[in-house]
Amino acid sequence: KEKVEITKEQQALVKVVVEAYNRHQIPQDVAKKLLQDQYSAEENFLLLTEMATSQVQVLVEFTKNIPGFLSLDREDQIALLKGSAVEAMFLRSAQVFSKKMPNGHTEVLEERIRKSGISEEFMTPMFNFYKSIGELHMVEEEQALLTTITILTPDRPYVKDQQAVERLQETILDVLRKMCVLQHPQDPQYFARLLGRLTELRTLSHYHAEMLTSWRVNDHKFTPLLCEIWDVQ
Numbered sequence: 001k002e003k004v005e006i007t008k009e010q011q012a013l014v015k016v017v018v019e020a021y022n023r024h025q026i027p028q029d030v031a032k033k034l035l036q037d038q039y040s041a042e043e044n045f046l047l048l049t050e051m052a053t054s055q056v057q058v059l060v061e062f063t064k065n066i067p068g069f070l071s072l073d074r075e076d077q078i079a080l081l082k083g084s085a086v087e088a089m090f091l092r093s094a095q096v097f098s099k100k101m102p103n104g105h106t107e108v109l110e111e112r113i114r115k116s117g118i119s120e121e122f123m124t125p126m127f128n129f130y131k132s133i134g135e136l137h138m139v140e141e142e143q144a145l146l147t148t149i150t151i152l153t154p155d156r157p158y159v160k161d162q163q164a165v166e167r168l169q170e171t172i173l174d175v176l177r178k179m180c181v182l183q184h185p186q187d188p189q190y191f192a193r194l195l196g197r198l199t200e201l202r203t204l205s206h207y208h209a210e211m212l213t214s215w216r217v218n219d220h221k222f223t224p225l226l227c228e229i230w231d232v233q
């Protein structure tokens with residue numbers, strides 16, 4: 001049985017990534033707001049566009065802490081951010097949704113999201129994904145590293161030097177694999193299941209533009225940054 005060991009530099013890498021990851025708390029605040037009050041579809045749409053806009057800004061800050069990211073070609077850095085922003089938002093939403101909350105809070109949160117203005121057809125795929133993330137009971141290191149792996153996806157549109165991205169992603173995959181073995185010794189398939197969620201995440205993210213344009217509001221106004229990042233307007 002191979003002895004799995006996380007090296008000193010891998011520990012340092014995880015520490016940097018987790019600390020950077022914990023700095024972006026936005027959706028926690030959204031969850032709190034949603035639990036406090038019931039908002040109209042207009043208010044929810046505005047809340048989402050504001051939150052999603054600041055999430056992109058926070059994502060840029062987060063990537064600066066991914067070892068090696070700033071050494072990538074500048075245009076490739078933009079392509080990776082552009083290509084992963086929506087997935088990172090849904091992954092973050094899923095992680096907030098699956099956080100342990102006092103009794104009944106998750107049900108209220110789910111209800112508020114169901115009534116937020118998103119059209120019915122997207123509810124099932126969205127909540128199926130949120131619940132499948134919840135079932136994994138990820139620790140925060142796994143959450144941070146999974147988000148990092150999503151950002152470092154080599155085959156995003158317009159990435160020129162895919163090998164350079166692949167090398168960075170492999171570094172993160174290696175430490176995540178070891179962490180999963182150490183964290184979930186009873187479940188040898190855990191790492192594979194974790195990566196399998198990224199496929200579900202990509203599928204859900206395909207709907208994002210429709211989810212926004214079909215939001216039950218009269219006027220769908222987006223910020224310039226969201227028009228850049230999300231395929232809207």
Ligand SMILES: O=C(Nc1ccccc1)[C@H](C1CCCCC1)n1c(-c2ccc(Cl)cc2)nc2cc(F)c(F)cc21
Binds near residue numbers: 055090092112
């Ligand atoms: O804000 C959000 N997500 C966010 C995440 C990361 C960073 C910034 C924002 C929105 C809310 C939803 C209800 C109306 C207000 C915005 N949000 C979503 C969500 C995002 C995009 C689309 Cl198209 C559909 C749903 N799923 C959520 C799960 C949660 F537990 C949750 F708490 C907030 C959630």
